[in-house]
Amino acid sequence: MTLLRWSERVPGAVVYGALLVGLFFAFVYAPPEAYMGQVYRIMYFHISAAWTCLVAYTVVFVASLAYLLGKGDHWDLLARCAGEIGLFFTSITLISGSIWGRAVWLVWWTWEPLLTATLILWLLYAGYLLIRSAAQGDPARMRLSAVWAVLSYVDVPIIVLSVSMMQGLHPHTIEGFNINMDPRMTLSLFINYAAFLLLALYLLGRRVQLEKTAEAVARLKERFRF
Amino acid sequence: MSTVRLETGGEPRPLALQVAGARVRLGKTLALAGVDLEVAPGEVVALFGPNGAGKSTLLRVAAGVLRPQAGGVRWPAAGGDPRAAIGYVGHRTFFSDALSARENLVFFGRLYGMARQAAAARAEALLREEGLILFADDPAGGFSRGMQQRLAICRALMHEPDLLLLDEPWSGLDAEAGDRLSARVLARRAAGGAALVSSHDFEAALAVADRYVLLAGGRVREVGAASPFRGRGQAFEERYRDMVRARRPVAAMVRPNVVTAAARTGGGPSWGATCLAVAGRDLLLELRGRENLAAMGVFGLLVATMFGFAFDPLGQDLRPVFTGVLLIALLFAGLLGMGRSFARELGNDALAGMAAAPCAPSAIFYGKCLANAAFLAVAEAVLVPIFFMLLLVHFPAHPGAFLLALGLGSIGLVAVASLTGAIAAHTRAGEVLQPLLALPLLSPLLVASVRLAGGAVAGSGLAAGAATPWAGLLIAFDLVYLALPAFLFDFVLEVSG
Structure with a gap:
């Protein structure tokens, strides 16, 4: 069994440490919410995951654009890995939002604008991964998924605009730069967000490394073809 | 040199x-x-x-x-x-x-x-x-x-x-x-x-x-x-x-x-000449095969019939849901017909042939869009009156908002369906994949069209102040998805090479 090198162990330890700190702030440091009590604490993971997936999709967009502009195949690799991670965090957002909705609104799902927008976002990026698996040949896979990533990202503000024009139940504790929360809650939220961002960055690094290893293996096999 | x-x-x-x-x-x-x-x-x-x-x-x-x-x-x-x-x-x-x-x-x-x-x-x-x-x-x-x-x-x-x-x-x-x-x-x-x-x-x-x-x-x-x-x-x-x-x-x-x-x-042909040549060829192909229009028409008719069976229009007022049903039927019918626009080009690698010609890729795309818009307009001219007749809903007395929603919605649908059709054509099971790709992308268009047209059909009518944002959203959607392919279609066409 191959042990991880120190250079690989340290970032992982930092990320798991940050997540533990986030848990402490979410469950111990932050006070209970006046109306919802303890159940609101899921917000620290729900909002952090939602913000993280938006960052991941921005990475997918920028990397796809760079690939299309001929900056190299490694941008496609970055977009692919960030797409998977973005979808993972969107799934966390949807699941945690659904659990929260069951506790607060007594339903697992409601056609509330922000939830709907997040579901459409999940569908768009599931489409991104579907194209990657269904396109025939590497050049097609890379180009078509990059085109789709650009199309999807441009759609995000239009989706958000369209659903925000409908009435919704979703609490808006953050409006512009104003945060209507207890300062301890705000601090806990941002610490958890930082931990989630670190986790996403760590997963992205590991995923890219894994893909590079797979490509190196494929190149080695290619050498023995001729 | x-x-x-x-x-x-x-x-x-x-x-x-x-x-x-x-x-x-x-x-x-x-x-x-x-x-x-x-x-x-x-x-x-x-x-x-x-x-x-x-x-x-x-x-x-x-x-x-x-x-x-x-x-x-x-x-x-x-x-x-x-x-x-x-x-x-x-x-x-x-x-x-x-x-x-x-x-x-x-x-x-x-x-x-x-x-x-x-x-x-x-x-x-x-x-x-x-x-x-x-x-x-x-x-x-x-x-x-x-x-x-x-x-x-x-x-x-x-x-x-x-x-x-x-x-x-x-x-x-x-x-x-x-x-x-x-x-x-x-x-x-x-x-x-x-x-x-x-x-x-x-x-x-x-x-x-x-x-x-x-x-x-x-x-x-x-x-x-x-x-x-x-x-x-x-x-x-x-x-x-x-x-x-x-x-x-x-x-x-x-x-x-x-x-x-x-x-x-x-030198190559002008942008407009390529666009017209591609549109003319697609219209000619449709005239020969009548594949797209037949598929779109029959699908729309089926939805109207099935919906009529399921909800008994004589027994209840269908106006609140009519616009949603009509526009979703048109959306699926459009995807069904327009999705084939690029898929049928792959049989003899016709797209690769076009890619080898000295013409602008965007002109090929907009030529396809032009032909698809003509197919959709014909399908709508037939299906919309049939929906009103079969589901016993009166055509709005002031149809401005309804026709505006239909027109703006159709433009966005043509652009998205053509582009997703081109992407899906290069994948396995593209016919299945295309609606999966297009529907989430089209969700803002559907929401805005239904809101804008729904008021007119239900008889309540949206006040000008309430209608304007939805119309604005539709126009923004159309502009974005008509403009993006000018940059992106080149990469899709390259895959055909």
Whole structure:
């Protein structure tokens, strides 16, 4: 069994440490919410995951654009890995939002604008991964998924605009730069967000490394073809 | 600009084709592992190699329909758009089966910038020379393999190219047609044209070639003069087998030794001409097959009928849900019909043929959109009144908002359905994938259309203040998705190459 090198162990330890700190702030440091009590604490993971997936999709967009502009195949690799991670965090957002909705609104799902927008976002990026698996040949896979990533990202503000024009139940504790929360809650939220961002960055690094290893293996096999 | 010097000591002439270090990976296979090749005007180069050697890939790179991942390709002798100077015959014909031989040739002539009448006259002459004039108005899909190959050669010669790129052109031809092809290649060569010809028919290829190039494993293994082997195909075949078995090391840069021709400038059709040619061809195809309109019409009718059965319009007021049902039915019908717009082009690689022509990729896309918009408009003109009649809902007395929602929604639907159709056409199970891709993208369009049109149908009507944001959202959506393909479709079309 191959042990991880120190250079690989340290970032992982930092990320798991940050997540533990986030848990402490979410469950111990932050006070209970006046109306919802303890159940609101899921917000620290729900909002952090939602913000993280938006960052991941921005990475997918920028990397796809760079690939299309001929900056190299490694941008496609970055977009692919960030797409998977973005979808993972969107799934966390949807699941945690659904659990929260069951506790607060007594339903697992409601056609509330922000939830709907997040579901459409999940569908768009599931489409991104579907194209990657269904396109025939590497050049097609890379180009078509990059085109789709650009199309999807441009759609995000239009989706958000369209659903925000409908009435919704979703609490808006953050409006512009104003945060209507207890300062301890705000601090806990941002610490958890930082931990989630670190986790996403760590997963992205590991995923890219894994893909590079797979490509190196494929190149080695290619050498023995001729 | 790369130049080579005439053996006779004349002025330097630009090369017809220059491939430098071309490297192409197709999936897990390294199809070209850094190929260098130069072809001079007035020179014919024969390309030999076993199956999977990379010959077809090299020709696609030389035709400009496949971009190498490393290295490059140039056409120094060609002015303007180099694709205008290239005549390319690939493994597929690039034709639409439902169109006649003449219509297919005229369409490609127009993509190469020829006026309709000039293209028709040239097609007539080529069909006559090739002995196909009796079948000129028959659908190309009914042609035998050999006839299709002869027609593909006519297509490549339509615009009298300076550089012929022929991938196994003698394959499927009878002796007479084969000799005619050889004579055509020699005639182009005598007129100063160049050619790169891949073949397994050593005798035929060596008879027209100045040099031969042997490719194996994506690398150039040997280069030589063709003249010592002319008329000695058997002797060359033995040598070829030895060469392939021996796996010789990579040969040096393949340089031409004959130059006789001058460069010719080339140009492509205007953006509008390409757009109209593509739209006209799609409308003609629909007229022949009636596939899209029939699918859209029958699907819409089915939804109206099933919905009527399920909800008994006599017993209840369907107005609150009518607009949603109508627009969702139109959306699915549109995706069903328009999704095929690009999928049907893949049968004979017609998209690759368009990619090889010197026309703007965006013009091809908007030409397709124009035809799709016409199909959708016809389908809506039939289906919308049927929905109102079958579901017993009165047409709004003030239909402005309804018609505005329908019009703006249709524009966005055409743009998204055409683009997602083009993407899905290059994937496995594309028919299933296309709605999965398009529906989330279209969700803002659906929400806005239903909100805008729903008020008009329900009789409440949206106040101008409430309607404006939805109309604004629809306009923004349409503008974004009409503008984006101008940048993105180029990359989708490249995949067809």
